[in-house]
Amino acid sequence: MPHTWPETAPTEVELTAGDAVLVVDLRGGALRRLAVGDWEVLDGYPAGTVLPGWRGAVLLPWPNRIRDGRWSWDGEDLQLEVQSPAEPHAIHGLLSWQPWSVLDRADRSVTVATTVEPHPGYPFRLAAAVDHALTADRLTCTVRVRNTGDRPAPFGAGMHPYLSVGATVDGGIGDAELTLPGRTELVLDGGMPTGERRPFAGAVGRIGERALDTPLTDLDRDADGWARVRLAGAAGELELALDDAWPWLQVYSGDTLPAGQWRRSLAVEPMTCPPNAFADGVDLVVLEPGEQWTGTWSLAWAPGA
Template sequence: MSPSPTGEQWELRRGGQRAVVVQLGAALRHYEVDGRPVLDGFAADSRIAGGRGQLLVPWPNRVRDGRYEFDGADLQLALTEPEKHNAIHGLLRWTPWRLLARSDDTVRLGTLLLPQPGYPFTLDVVAEYRLGPDGFEANISATNVGDTPAPYGVGQHPYVTVGTDSVDSALLTVPAQYWLPADDRGLPTGREPVDGTVYDFRTERPIGDLRLDTAFTELGRDAEGRARVRLAHPSGSRGVDVWLGDSARYVQVYTGDTLAEPDRRRRGVAVEAMSCPADAFRSGTDLTVLEPGRGHVLRWGLSPWGAA
């Protein structure tokens, strides 16, 4: 029997919850509650496509031309989105991670990001996933173990579903004051209020035929400092909240219209927690600079609700 193309598969269970995390990129492959899928994930014998469940380290989204300046040096990343001449979604998606600890409902994975062309810095990165009484939680931490400051951003790319054949009828809520227009390369061109636009999802409404690959910011938060993006079934009887911790200052919402696999388009909604927007390595917008010995943690999670 040949191994899975995503390596080891680590299953987590708690009550009616079940999640699966894979060795390749420490990606989140599957999450269900009482047998109902919460993620539009991928099978154990499938390769990862469309970024499903992947960690985006040390930058989320895109870097224009893969080129940026940091601490007086001109740096060039590999163009991993060659058709748009961008570097996309970081350097750890296709790296096998090592198991650090595991219990029935928790797994900790780690990897060392070593200096390489375009990113001459060293980061110790740990992903901890756990199932709790309120759902799934991810904690993604990075520590600069090198001797120079390092630019840093992080995100994760799950696709959520409420069981509809298409996302058109699903009800979306995004508690954001601003959206980021983007050019045809997926790079931001500014920041605009959502008021009076099709991107105003502060009040729940169906997605309809709107094509989203859109970043939002200035997120409304609850007393715990969490922003909650909600996808609900058209009946309103059930859904899932994607909560974002305070270091997730942006969220990208993607309806999958450009996925390479036509049968996967508009089947789930990617709700991507991000610490910074696209092209932050060039613009510096909300870019984290990790001094030697300093760390950063991104927290986000999934809270399903309603009847099965």
């Protein structure tokens, strides 16, 4: 019998609509690239590389961090793998490095999917899919999760796009203008909640030297039920909108990223729950066997003059 080996080349799927190009990485299902003409709308990463700063990642079965990876469910103490000795927390779920497959493909849409298999510290089984639809001026992403196990399954979901509006040097995001819909900030210390919440003024204006790594909730929503983030810079204006399945939003200005990535773009992360939600029990989604959850967000662009 001849020796065979698994495919090792990076695999991805590409959509186009007008001048817009979307690339979805099938290692982790991440949004690797979104460009409109010469404008790199998402601050992505090269094919076949480890996504720096979790750029474009799908965050399941939890977004953000769980302190020391420890939590309890249904009377059972659970221990997740942690990031590192320097950051001893479980971070951004279990899916960023595993293969995803294409379930459906059309000219301007694609559905990619994978399975959350039971892991140490997460003894549940979920099916996950993301539907991407691209037009010349908008990307719409719908995240779907289904409990395929035989017991109720708690989870949280998020996505991690870095929005770029034309900064080309470190610190350049400071020139951008920002408006956020959040009215309440969850106060963090070392990335973990302190238990304090305080009012947040969403009309940020020019970002300047302001450092943001901020979970927001109590989102202001328009008459259609969607909350909207607006970011404008030299390249144009972006509007990220999220439906009511996402009660949380985290904004991160890249202050802990290395040179060459530092404060060049703004991560705007739709989330179903805040940091440490597994341990604190805040806003977890719990699915019965066979039950499913759906949440949609979109990103629209208007190039500058």
